[in-house]
Amino acid sequence: MNEIxxxxxxxxxxxxxxxxxxxxxxxxxxxxxxxxxxxxLTKKKDNYLEGIAVRINDIxxxxxxxxxxxxxxxxxxQIMTFAHENHWKKEIAKETFKRLGAIELPDFEIVYxxxxxxxxxxxxxxxxxxxxxxxxxxxxxxxxxxxxxxxxKCLLAKENINKAAINILARLNRENVSVGDLKSLIxxxxxxxxxVASLIVKNKDFQLPRSIICDDILTGFHVYFSNPSNHAPRxxxxxxxxxxxxxxxxxxxxxxxxxxxxxxQVNIDxxxxxxxxxxxxxxxxxxxxDFYSGVGTIGISLSDKIKSCIxxxxxxxxxxxxxxxxxxNELKNFTNYGASSESMLSEIKKDRTIIFxxxxxxxxxKVVNKILETLPRKIIYLSCDAATQARDIKMLxxxxxxxxxxxxxxxxxxxxxxxxxxxxxx
Numbered sequence: 001m002n003e004i005x006x007x008x009x010x011x012x013x014x015x016x017x018x019x020x021x022x023x024x025x026x027x028x029x030x031x032x033x034x035x036x037x038x039x040x041l042t043k044k045k046d047n048y049l050e051g052i053a054v055r056i057n058d059i060x061x062x063x064x065x066x067x068x069x070x071x072x073x074x075x076x077x078q079i080m081t082f083a084h085e086n087h088w089k090k091e092i093a094k095e096t097f098k099r100l101g102a103i104e105l106p107d108f109e110i111v112y113x114x115x116x117x118x119x120x121x122x123x124x125x126x127x128x129x130x131x132x133x134x135x136x137x138x139x140x141x142x143x144x145x146x147x148x149x150x151x152x153k154c155l156l157a158k159e160n161i162n163k164a165a166i167n168i169l170a171r172l173n174r175e176n177v178s179v180g181d182l183k184s185l186i187x188x189x190x191x192x193x194x195x196v197a198s199l200i201v202k203n204k205d206f207q208l209p210r211s212i213i214c215d216d217i218l219t220g221f222h223v224y225f226s227n228p229s230n231h232a233p234r235x236x237x238x239x240x241x242x243x244x245x246x247x248x249x250x251x252x253x254x255x256x257x258x259x260x261x262x263x264x265q266v267n268i269d270x271x272x273x274x275x276x277x278x279x280x281x282x283x284x285x286x287x288x289x290d291f292y293s294g295v296g297t298i299g300i301s302l303s304d305k306i307k308s309c310i311x312x313x314x315x316x317x318x319x320x321x322x323x324x325x326x327x328x329n330e331l332k333n334f335t336n337y338g339a340s341s342e343s344m345l346s347e348i349k350k351d352r353t354i355i356f357x358x359x360x361x362x363x364x365x366k367v368v369n370k371i372l373e374t375l376p377r378k379i380i381y382l383s384c385d386a387a388t389q390a391r392d393i394k395m396l397x398x399x400x401x402x403x404x405x406x407x408x409x410x411x412x413x414x415x416x417x418x419x420x421x422x423x424x425x426x
Contacts, residue, residue: 003054007036011088013096013387015076015415021049028053029076029143032060032084042144050144067117070151073140075413086110086409089417093386093407101390103397105405111273112409119267119412122188122260123157124233125165129179136179138169146231156413161187164195164218171211181206183226184233188260190247191268196220198260200235202228208240220244222260235261246321251275252301255328262318263294267410274408274420275301278355278380281404281422282306287351291341291367292358296322298382299355300329308333310347314340345370353378362388368395375399379423384410386417393421400425 006019008031017031019039028039030053037057043050052072056063066078077085090110097103128139128150139148153162165187172182181203189195195218204225212221220243224235246257251268252275258264265271278298282288285307290299293311295318303309311326311334313319319338326334337344342364348354354376356363362385371379372395379400383389393402404422411418 003038003040004049004051005036005057006039008033011092011415013092013415016050024049026051029072030079031056032063032080033088034058035060035063052143068151068155070140070149070154071413072143073149073151074154074156075411076143077415078413082112082114082116082412085412086112089407089409089415092415093417093419096386097390097393099390100387101394101397103390103393103402106402108405108407110407110409111270111277112412113269115269116412117155118158119269120154120156120161121158121190121268122186122264122266123154123161123165125151125154125185125187127179127182127185134176135173136169136177136182138165138185157187158189158193160193160195160217161189164189164197167218168197168199168212168221171209174211175209177209183228186233186260188247188258188264190249193217194219194247196222196244196247196260198222198224198235200224200226200233201239202226204237204239206239208242212242214243218243219247220260224261251297252279254300254303254325256295256297256300256325257321257328258295259317259321262315262321265297265410270408270410271297274382274418277406277420278302278382279305281378281380282353286353287349288353288355289347290355290357291344292356293322294318294357296325296334296336298357299334300325300331303329303331303334306333309335310344311336312339312341312344312347314338342366348374348376350374350376352376353380355380355382357382358388360385360388363392368392371396372399375425377425381421381423383419383421384416386419389419389421393423396423 008017008019012018016027019026025048027050031037037053038055039051040054041051062084071078126139126148128148137150183200186198223240225237288309291312293313299309323336400423406420408418
């Protein structure tokens with residue numbers, strides 16, 4: 001049994017469609033609710049099946065043709081209208097909070113704009129050798145797999161990212177660089193169109209191709225060694241560096257340095273709207289603690305109205321950049337700690353407002369327990385994973401109530417959802 005026919009009932013958290021076959025849940029890509037599809041199975045478990053649709057028998061009126069052949073690798077929701085995408089993001093958020101958090105969200109909106117492509121200010125490309133082995137191309141992972149498929153470029157990325165990537169690729173090919181030495185190419189672009197790039201390699205003796213130079217677009221290029229046995233592009237050592245190792249971005253009237261590898265929001269236009277909303281929940285002269293603060297974007301954006309802010313960030317590069325951003329913006333009322341959130345629990349106090357923007361894993365139990373013990377006046381929780389956010393808020397609901405919720409479509413044509421929740425103590 002490699003192919004089955006399934007009626008798709010709805011879309012679920014994570015982006016797949018859900019149907020049933022012989023009473024067993026089937027999670028499938030390339031499907032929409034209401035369609036009947038022939039699913040090629042990619043995973044068979046005792047309690048569920050996974051696959052991808054290879055043929056649609058009953059086509060949804062909301063289905064559209066994807067703009068890219070590789071859409072499953074980067075943005076599997078290219079197959080639906082944008083209105084349908086936003087509808088399902090709201091439905092998935094409501095269902096996830098109810099199922100995992102036992103929470104009925106108050107009325108909420110989803111914030112978006114019409115820039116469905118060219119919005120990503122950061123992207124990571126892999127590399128793929130052609131059949132003859134004498135040239136390499138950019139590549140993205142096949143969905144749910146470790147193998148790579150060759151592509152020309154990705155339309156989600158900003159224009160100058162792709163220009164720089166194609167230029168770098170041409171120079172790597174010109175100098176016959178072996179694909180076996182390469183792991184990935186990470187590029188970041190600011191709203192002025194300037195790009196910094198990091199080439200992650202598997203060879204400690206790799207030499208920067210002499211033909212690669214900085215220009216009007218590419219302002220920095222850096223080569224990092226990464227463990228060849230690890231699929232993740234985790235840099236272990238900087239081998240060579242050319243030009244700048246950061247770009248500067250202006251958001252909400254403040255300036256931020258960010259590195260090519262450190263965390264920074266990828267859709268700045270929507271993120272600026274998020275920051276504006278967060279600002280409406282901050283009273284003048286508040287004391288703020290910004291956990292998982294990254295390079296300090298949220299806290300620093302509020303600096304004109306608050307009394308003080310403490311930034312807490314465990315990643316050394318991001319924390320260092322946060323310190324630089326405090327200096328750039330000449331802020332005297334900020335303190336920056338390069339530490340984990342769970343090691344800074346003493347900064348959670350009753351008279352402070354706590355801001356969380358954690359990674360997908362959500363809040364550590366120690367952090368939740370300290371919140372429940374201390375009862376800070378207000379919690380502002382921005383999340384990139386509705387499931388872990390719902391889990392955390394369920395625990396916090398012992399002492400807090402949700403007073404505001406809003407979704408943000410940071411990642412059009414993908415199933416990713418960003419959600420902002422404001423909680424106040426009962």
